[in-house]
Amino acid sequence: MSDVSVAIRPVKTCFQSRYTLPTFQRDYKWESKHFTELLSDIQGTFLESYESTHGRKDVASYRSYFLGSIITSAEKGGQKPIVDGQQRLTSIFVLMAYLKRYCHDQEIAHVEDLSTLLQRTSYGTIDYTIEFSESRRSIFREYLNYDQSVSTAMEKIDSLSGLDSGDLRVVEVLKSVDKEIHETVKQHIQFFIDYLVEKVELIEISVASENDAHRVFVTMNDRGLRLGPIDLLKGHILSKVTDAEVNQKCHELWVKTVNDLRRLGAEEDSLFFRAMFRARWSNTIRGKKKGDPPGDFDHIGDSYHRWFVDNATNIGIVTSDDYSRFSRDEITKYADIYAAIRRAEEEFDPAYEHVFYNSVHKYTLQAMVLLAPIKPNDTDTEWQSKVQLVARFLDLILTSRSIEGKDNNYDNLRDISYGITRAIRGMDHSAVLTYVQTEWDTHLQAMQGIGNLSYAKSERSDILYILARIADFLENKIQLTNSVGFGVYVQRDRGGRTFDIEHLLCAPSQNATQMGFASPAEYTELRNRLGALVLLPRSRNRSLQDKSYIDKLAAYSTENVLAQSLCSGFYQNNPNVNGFTTTHPTMKLRAIPSFSKAEIDERAEVYRAVALEIWKKP
Template sequence: MAYVNPSTQSIKTCFQSHYSLPYFQREYKWNSKHFVELLNDIQNTFLLSFDPSHGRRDVSNYSPYFLGSIITSTAINAKKPLIDGQQRITSIFIILAYLERFRIDHKISDALDLSTFLGNFNYGEMNYAVEFSSTRRSIFDKYLDKSQTTEDAIKSADEIPGIDDGDKKILEALRATDEVLDDIVRNAMAYFIDYIIERVLLIDISVDNESEAHRVFVTMNDRGLRLGPIDLLKGQILSKITSPEDSYSCHTVWVDTINKLRNIDPEEDSLFFRSLFRAKWADTIRGKSKGDAPGDFDQIGDAYHRWFEENTGTLGLNNSDDYVRFTRDDIKRFAEIYQFIKRAEDNIINGFECIYYNSARRYGFQSMVLLASIEAHDNTTEWNKKIALTARLIDIILTSRTIEGKDNNYDNLRDISFNLAKALRGKNSSDLLAYIQSEWGKFFPVIARLGQMRYEKVGRSDILYILARISSYLEQEFNLTNKVGFPVYWQRDRGSKTFDIEHLLRKNFDDTALPQSHGFADAKDYNDARNLIGALALLPRSRNRSLQDKPYREKLSAYATENILVQTLCDNLYQSNPNVAGYVSQHPDLKLGSITDFSKEDIVRRTEFYTYIAELIWKQPT
């Protein structure tokens, strides 16, 4: 290995090079949760050092964030072959693209221009710093197109023909970045960009030629030169088991459990133990004041194996029998429940729908909170009740925050989630239900303020989420045969079939087409009312665009053939569907019926309808 030349590089240095990708490195595999975890880790490391009184130069003394290592070989045609590390490099490229777009959109003139790190123009064509496929280049071309709004740019990228699963993951990461970006980071963007460029570091293991680089790659990945946290944790546990027979059986259970977790994702074993230790035994968390020491929560995030070694007494592990029980019974049981949670996050399971809904919002603490009330000896019925109830509590907490206009990002939810996890520990399902019922009154009254949500003031994805929940609920209650379903309403990578928010009223006020009898005093009054949630619905993107800016009356015929939310505006629904008519008669306060010409009064009526349904969706469990 005489030709190996490792060097620590900043992102600034790293992206002064251009990289080619061998065929086995071209697929982007990170799911949204892994990308979000990386972004949150970088943000949190930045925020530990940031102070609003600092000058830009102070960023040079901030604690660095270590990204990991990449393996490259000598450049060929001005591009360095990237043998290992494509996931990291592509993820950082996504972050840089987002930050450059944010810098331009928000006219942050003092922030560093990132365009030169993303690539350069050659003969009128953008040559990106990473050798992407043609579809991936097209995605970034559209995303970075300054002539379009960011929303339109993402929509255009969604509709590129032939995009693969990796391309879809990149689009999801771009959408996720805006949703998880911390408010302090947004307001200190110039500093954060400096931090990303100068203080996010990686090790470039450079080898003279590509064949040698492949040998290094195989050595590092197949021969296990370095033990990871999961291996160290395993060693700490098995070394305390004195009986050879018990050691063998525990090792067998451990290997089987870890393999099942890794079948979900290669990093899932570590995510499981972080969630479990935080859920069941962590007691402290870093405070909000400058210089506060890290608590159990933070130490588990940094090195869960080290935290475990120092806190075995807290876990009740005092002798060999305790370690046998912990490995053979407790870990196995908790891992099985964790795997169920992950399946419920990926696909709607009857009775556990809220786990899916919370995951759709990218709520990253769900596994921790759901595991908090579980005991290893709980039977299936008991732990099923517990996680279903807890997921509903999480759901209304997130929903109430959304209606109040609060961000549901990592930093805002970290302490709330950890304190909730501690409050849930040790409760059986009956006690848990009583606790959740007592908490419900803190959040449910906020549902009545649903009508305050606006297209401009609240994140558009939040409004889309609420409307998607209402739509899917109506489909179930009306017993429709042609259901769309929440996952389809919510899914953002379906091209022209993606559902977008539909304004029921035209963009511009026209006092001839909309006289005073419609209740709008002037253009300002009209524009304010037009963006309220009561004047919004959902339509597939292709239909939304085909209708363009037509008057409401001219869109009704199209609405009649679309999803249930716009069908409720049309007379045909009530004439042709006895289930709908029966439901309306059973709920006289529903304020639901056809609307032939949309007025300001109808916005109020529609808001009352949405609020009524929302209060049914988020009603207190019994």
């Protein structure tokens, strides 16, 4: 094999090269939760060193963050093929694209020019430092087009056709970045960008030819030379199982379990062990004050294999029998439950509906909390009932926080999630139910303010989520034959059939005072309130934008339940609807032939009544 060179390179140096992607490396497989963990780690390492008294040059002395390794071969025509590491490089590219856009939109001066690391111009043509497909280039062309707002850019990206699964994951990550950026990082973004490009480092393993690069890749991955945390954990556990026959059985089960986890997605094996160790055994977490030491939660996140080795005795895994039981019975059981949770996050299952709802919130700590009350001897019925109950409680918390205007990002949810994990750890179902019922009303209070949600002030995804839950509830209760379903309402890759938020009142209005509004300003404010919003397919929503409410009613009559319920035809000769309004008198649905200020409050009251039923105490 040709000579292999190994070098530690900061992000800045790496992105001074231009990379090409072999066919097998083109698919971006990371989900937003993988990206969120990476971003949280980078920000955490930065904030450990940052002091408000520091100058920019002090960043040079900060502790570096090691991102991992990439394998490349020699440049051809000014381009360097990536054989391994596309996930990391693409993730850093997305982060830099966000930071570039953020600095431009916020008019932040004296900052590292990230455009030189994101793109190159050759003969008047702009291209990117990673050779993306045309569909992925179109995503970044829209996102980095400063002639349009970022919200307009994201709307156009949602409308792009021909995006593959990797492109959709890139879009999902782009949408998640802003709320995951720590407020301190935003306030001192110049420092963080310096840290990212100068102190976040990769190991680049480079060989002369692409064939040699493939050999290095295969050797590191298939012959055990890349000893990651999973391999080290496996080696430690199996070394403690002294009976040869039992050891062989444990090894076979381990291989099957890890392979099954990896089929769920990238890094799922490591994510599982982090979730399980935190759920079952972590007793401490880093405090909020600067300089507070890391706790079990943090050590597990950094090096779960090392934490296990150091703490096995403390958690009761001491003898060879303990290790064999843990490997043979417990890891496999918890991995199966974790896999069930992950599948329920990806695809709606009525048996685990709230798990899916929480995943729509991009809640990355869900698996940890759901595993917390599970005991090794739980029957399938027992652990399933616990998962359903805790997921329902988490749904209430996430939704109530949205209504209160709180960000559901990793940093804000970390301590809340950990507190619940500690509280319900190892409980039986009745104890979990008592805990949930005791805590429920504290969070349910936020539902009273649901009508104050505003399109202009809230996260659009939060409003869409709540309207989708309300619509889905009504469809099921009324047993509509033309139901849409929650999963379709929130699906963002259906082109013109993707659902958007529809304003019932157009903007601007020339007769606001005649409609009961004190002023045009009040009209503008209240038309954005939840009571003046429904959902429509994107193509229909855009075709009706400039029309008055009365002119839109005919179109509403053929749409989903939120729009249809405004029309008189919805109530005519429809016993299911009439039966529903009789049995649910607080949900005062009625046809609204004209819509003004009073109807906004009336409609908001309908939404509030439905929400209180959806999120009622178990």
